[in-house]
Amino acid sequence: MANNILPKKRKFSNIAEHIAQLIKRTEREQYNGDEQNVWENITRRIEIEQKGEFKRRILHIASSAAAILLLAGISIAYICNKGSLNESFTTNLAGNLLIDMNSDTLSNILLVTANNTITLDNNANLIYNSSEQLDFFGKNTKTGYELNQIYVPKGKRANITFSDGSVMYINGGTTVIYPTIFAKNKRQIYVDGEVYMEVKRDEEQTFIVQTDKLNVRVLGTSFNVCSYKDDEETSVVLVEGKVEIETPEHEKHILIPNQRLSSGQDDKISIVNLDPALYTAWTQNYMILDREKLTNVLRKLSRHYGVNIQCDPDISVEPISGKLDLRDSIEDVLKILRVTTSLKIEKHDNSFYLTNQ
Amino acid sequence: MTPNDSNLWDSLLQGKKDALAKIYSIHYKRLLAYGIKLHWDKELIKDCIQDLFVKIYLNRKNLKPTTNINAYLIKALKNKITDELSAHRKTESLDVFQFDLFKDDSLTELFTISDENLIEKEKLKQSLRLLSHHQQEVLYLRFVQEFDYNDIAGFYNMNYQSAKNLTSRTLAKLRTIYFQF
Numbered sequence A: 001m002a003n004n005i006l007p008k009k010r011k012f013s014n015i016a017e018h019i020a021q022l023i024k025r026t027e028r029e030q031y032n033g034d035e036q037n038v039w040e041n042i043t044r045r046i047e048i049e050q051k052g053e054f055k056r057r058i059l060h061i062a063s064s065a066a067a068i069l070l071l072a073g074i075s076i077a078y079i080c081n082k083g084s085l086n087e088s089f090t091t092n093l094a095g096n097l098l099i100d101m102n103s104d105t106l107s108n109i110l111l112v113t114a115n116n117t118i119t120l121d122n123n124a125n126l127i128y129n130s131s132e133q134l135d136f137f138g139k140n141t142k143t144g145y146e147l148n149q150i151y152v153p154k155g156k157r158a159n160i161t162f163s164d165g166s167v168m169y170i171n172g173g174t175t176v177i178y179p180t181i182f183a184k185n186k187r188q189i190y191v192d193g194e195v196y197m198e199v200k201r202d203e204e205q206t207f208i209v210q211t212d213k214l215n216v217r218v219l220g221t222s223f224n225v226c227s228y229k230d231d232e233e234t235s236v237v238l239v240e241g242k243v244e245i246e247t248p249e250h251e252k253h254i255l256i257p258n259q260r261l262s263s264g265q266d267d268k269i270s271i272v273n274l275d276p277a278l279y280t281a282w283t284q285n286y287m288i289l290d291r292e293k294l295t296n297v298l299r300k301l302s303r304h305y306g307v308n309i310q311c312d313p314d315i316s317v318e319p320i321s322g323k324l325d326l327r328d329s330i331e332d333v334l335k336i337l338r339v340t341t342s343l344k345i346e347k348h349d350n351s352f353y354l355t356n357q
Numbered sequence B: 001m002t003p004n005d006s007n008l009w010d011s012l013l014q015g016k017k018d019a020l021a022k023i024y025s026i027h028y029k030r031l032l033a034y035g036i037k038l039h040w041d042k043e044l045i046k047d048c049i050q051d052l053f054v055k056i057y058l059n060r061k062n063l064k065p066t067t068n069i070n071a072y073l074i075k076a077l078k079n080k081i082t083d084e085l086s087a088h089r090k091t092e093s094l095d096v097f098q099f100d101l102f103k104d105d106s107l108t109e110l111f112t113i114s115d116e117n118l119i120e121k122e123k124l125k126q127s128l129r130l131l132s133h134h135q136q137e138v139l140y141l142r143f144v145q146e147f148d149y150n151d152i153a154g155f156y157n158m159n160y161q162s163a164k165n166l167t168s169r170t171l172a173k174l175r176t177i178y179f180q181f
Helices: A002-029 A035-050 A055-069 A277-284 A294-305 A330-341 B005-013 B017-035 B042-058 B069-088 B105-112 B118-129 B133-143 B149-156 B160-180
Strands: A109-112 A117-120 A124-128 A133-136 A139-142 A147-152 A158-161 A167-170 A174-179 A186-198 A206-210 A215-218 A222-227 A234-238 A243-246 A252-255 A259-263 A269-273 A286-293 A308-311 A319-325 A343-348 A351-356
Touching (some): A035 B017, A234 A277, A286 A294, B005 B069, B017 B069
Antiparallel strands (some): A109 A117, A133 A139, A186 A222, A206 A215
16 A cells, blocks of 8 residues: 555646646746736826826826726627527517617617607717716706617617716617616616627626627626627627627527637537637728628628618629728728729619629 | 846836836736636736736835745735725625636636546646635645745745645645545
8 A cells, every 4th residue: 555655646746747837838828918008008107107197187097098908899790680589588678679670761860768769860979877867969868767779770870878887889770778777786788780888897787788699798898799680690709808698598608808609590609719800890990801701791881881782692602801991981992892803883872783793 | 036036126126117117028927827816807907917017116115125026916916906806896705806726717728638637637626626715826826926935925924834834734635635536
């Protein structure tokens, strides 16, 4: 028996040493995220402090720097609305559509409250403060604990600041249902379309973005959700932070940065590592494409510019790669596509039709 | 501990910004790696590291000399994270920011990468999970962050002999659990 102890101890030492080395190596190779950004913030704050500015000001700059660091991107994209969902998964928010808005006939941003339907201008900015007031363009409208629905048509944008301070940027062709005041234990909204969120951190009040296919759960971070009903694939791309995604079958998946979770037509979940910039570029007004099918590119452009763009079926799967600047006019963007792919563009009224040259 | 630590720290105390930059570049990853095991929210840890370096530079006149910058920073970061979290979340249970190796996803992966040691690694992982937060932290500081007994003593506010006993007792405990599997 005594003979057994030494080799066993040696085996333990070897494996413990092996693991300690592995951990050291992992820690040297990883955790370099944002090293440069954090350093820049440190030097900026030191400079400001040394110039003798007010402490208040520094706190403000520090917190906005923190907000920039919190940037996280999640992109959810459907390529075709597939099947109906498990009822227990689609909790009541989605069933609370106040008005079923027909996305192709509306041209103004609509805000539907329990008592009112209000038309808003493009780039409207709604602010809910904790005293349950809704301010926009200086007007105050008394609101209570109720569900509101906002519809932003193609080609328009809007943003909302919620009562907890979280900010949501809404892209064209999107419906969002949200309570004017969040419940005590969770903050839940429903999205059909694309939004970019900056969620205020609050660990006791999880923020849940519900879509028809997936629920995204966060404690506090910024992310992008894109989940249009007319897209067939749903995907979540995480840049920074941590999110938990729940499928209709109550499977839970946790994403780490630079991962993309997708759920296709067969509802199979797959997770791959990639460069998240491909999916978050829209927030900076450009689009990065990596062998994306032409038809998907045109659908995104059509949402962004609020115009109808179709293409000939025999070129619809042409792969497109490159970068498009969405501040250019739709005509200019299509011209760039034509240069790279030799397409012919026809324009009738507000519709474009692309064919093979 | 590197032989240059005292000199580097002295340069920082004299207000040299390149000393701060050098300390930052050497220690950023190690601090993040430690912090992530106290709280999963990487952004919060980055904010704390940022605050820590700003504070160290601005308060340099009040800092004491040190021979191990890493141990100094790790302890300061732990205090910072604890302050930050307890200030904002009075009702949150303390467990949320206690040391846990397995809060760190990349380490969990490391134990499951398939190689000839897979079974042994799994046994070690299960054994580590059975240690308390405190015990895990002692071993991590000693064997990964390479604290010596003086550093451990300083970290836990105890004397040298106690730090030495604590470390060897904890290692013996891990070994005992490991042999039971």
